[in-house]
Amino acid sequence: MTDRVFNFSPGPATLPYEVLQKAGKDVVNFQETGIGLIEISHRSKEFMSVADEAEANLRELMQIPDNYKVLFLQGGASSQFFMIPMNFLGEGKKATYLNTGTWAKKAIKEAKLFGEIDVPYSSEEASFNRVPKQDEYTVAEDSEYLYYVSNNTIYGTEFPELPKTDKMLISDMSSDILSRPVDVSKFGLIFAGAQKNLGPAGVTVVIIREDLLEKTPANTPTMLSYKTHADKGSMFNTPPCFSIYVVGEVLKWLKQQGGIDAMAKINREKAALLYGAIDSSDYYRGHAEKESRSLMNIAFNLPTPELEAKFIAEAAAVDLNGLKGHRSIGGCRASIYNAFPVEGVVKLVEFMKDFKAKNPAA
Numbered sequence: 001m002t003d004r005v006f007n008f009s010p011g012p013a014t015l016p017y018e019v020l021q022k023a024g025k026d027v028v029n030f031q032e033t034g035i036g037l038i039e040i041s042h043r044s045k046e047f048m049s050v051a052d053e054a055e056a057n058l059r060e061l062m063q064i065p066d067n068y069k070v071l072f073l074q075g076g077a078s079s080q081f082f083m084i085p086m087n088f089l090g091e092g093k094k095a096t097y098l099n100t101g102t103w104a105k106k107a108i109k110e111a112k113l114f115g116e117i118d119v120p121y122s123s124e125e126a127s128f129n130r131v132p133k134q135d136e137y138t139v140a141e142d143s144e145y146l147y148y149v150s151n152n153t154i155y156g157t158e159f160p161e162l163p164k165t166d167k168m169l170i171s172d173m174s175s176d177i178l179s180r181p182v183d184v185s186k187f188g189l190i191f192a193g194a195q196k197n198l199g200p201a202g203v204t205v206v207i208i209r210e211d212l213l214e215k216t217p218a219n220t221p222t223m224l225s226y227k228t229h230a231d232k233g234s235m236f237n238t239p240p241c242f243s244i245y246v247v248g249e250v251l252k253w254l255k256q257q258g259g260i261d262a263m264a265k266i267n268r269e270k271a272a273l274l275y276g277a278i279d280s281s282d283y284y285r286g287h288a289e290k291e292s293r294s295l296m297n298i299a300f301n302l303p304t305p306e307l308e309a310k311f312i313a314e315a316a317a318v319d320l321n322g323l324k325g326h327r328s329i330g331g332c333r334a335s336i337y338n339a340f341p342v343e344g345v346v347k348l349v350e351f352m353k354d355f356k357a358k359n360p361a362a
């Protein structure tokens with residue numbers, strides 16, 4: 001493992017080493033078929049069982065109720081921004097969105113193409129440094145759903161609990177799915193692009209309540225209707241076989257780690273180490289307000305942009321990679337998803353102490 005560094009990249013992001021090694025082997029010769037995993041038919045019994053097992057493990061880990069379908073779709077998480085309103089809204093229909101960052105804003109823009117969109121909360125003026133508390137917004141009575149981004153990857157904020165509403169919830173969980181327990185039965189739909197916390201880019205997991213499959217307007221293109229993919233078990237057309245396979249391996253790995261509760265505990269510990277380092281002085285400043293802090297993406301600043309650039313470069317030189325913050329807020333960001341090892345966080349915390357001592361603020 002000596003050729004690997006600690007990779008804090010926000011996505012695509014670090015994956016379990018064991019999974020990568022197995023994938024490398026299977027790409028060449030899958031289950032002794034003499035055929036590589038990315039060469040084998042998606043309708044072969046070998047690949048069908050990969051997809052079935054991935055779904056079964058996701059259902060088990062998230063305790064997904066039987067009246068929900070699991071879909072493996074393409075087009076990235078960003079395609080869900082339009083698929084959701086395209087399938088559930090239309091002339092005269094309304095939905096409510098919470099504006100907590102770039103990904104929420106992009107979803108709002110697309111939703112407006114298909115219905116009347118209410119945005120009762122935005123933290124944009126405060127550089128999206130927080131998510132709302134329950135009493136900071138109201139959901140219009142005639143809303144079809146309440147949409148929110150559970151973890152705001154760029155700004156390092158995360159909803160500490162589910163928004164309270166009697167409307168159906170829809171959530172973009174791209175950057176925190178499987179990092180903590182969620183009650184799926186509270187949702188109409190959950191989606192996540194795989195490349196943050198689940199696997200490689202190329203597949204988006206959608207968990208959708210079955211009754212919603214009937215809502216799609218008749219003039220919706222076949223490929224963009226959830227029902228098409230639900231009816232065909234995500235095999236209406238060729239699915240992203242490699243990405244589904246890696247997601248499946250990551251899910252097996254998660255089970256070996258003890259499942260979501262065990263993972264959530266480790267995630268809390270990792271984040272506590274880093275926030276502890278940030279809070280121990282004024283040198284490092286967290287971007288997010290304390291009550292909105294993400295356990296997955298930790299965005300912080302140093303006293304000056306010059307020190308930030310030096311910090312990122314010197315960290316990379318000791319194999320702490322990918323710490324540059326998103327261009328919209330600058331600074332630094334450590335993404336520490338499920339597969340990111342504790343040792344890497346410990347090493348970063350030591351580096352932070354050391355850097356602060358050697359580079360005092362002017």
Ligand SMILES: *Cc1c(COP(=O)(O)O)cnc(C)c1O
Nearest residue numbers: 076077078103153172174175193
């Ligand atoms: C990365 C990200 C997206 C966009 O994902 P793509 O697969 O690139 O479209 C959407 N939402 C959140 C929360 C993200 O972190």
